[in-house]
Amino acid sequence: MSIYRIKFSMNLGMNFMHYLAVAVALGVGGMFAVEHRIEVGTVVAVVSGLGKLNDPWGDLVNWGRELSVDSVKYRLFADAVSSKGLATA
Numbered sequence: 001m002s003i004y005r006i007k008f009s010m011n012l013g014m015n016f017m018h019y020l021a022v023a024v025a026l027g028v029g030g031m032f033a034v035e036h037r038i039e040v041g042t043v044v045a046v047v048s049g050l051g052k053l054n055d056p057w058g059d060l061v062n063w064g065r066e067l068s069v070d071s072v073k074y075r076l077f078a079d080a081v082s083s084k085g086l087a088t089a
Contacts, residue, residue, distance in 0.1 A: 014057065021050050 029043030 014061070022047055025050060
């Protein structure tokens with residue numbers, strides 16, 4: 001059960017950080033736009049860029065999951081082969 005706690009805690013942390021960054025960009029960008037320091041298009045571009053940062057992070061997390069699953073499968077296979085006496089060392 002502890003692995004699910006870790007998994008969901010990491011998912012919660014990733015989502016929180018992503019949406020916190022979007023909220024900060026909208027808040028600070030909105031304040032600057034009201035003060036005429038930047039244009040609204042700049043805020044939209046920043047928020048759009050933040051959305052594109054989430055995709056590679058998700059791919060990296062999926063790669064880590066697949067690596068973990070594959071290493072467990074390999075270990076199980078290697079143990080099964082060595083217990084049958086089929087492995088040559």
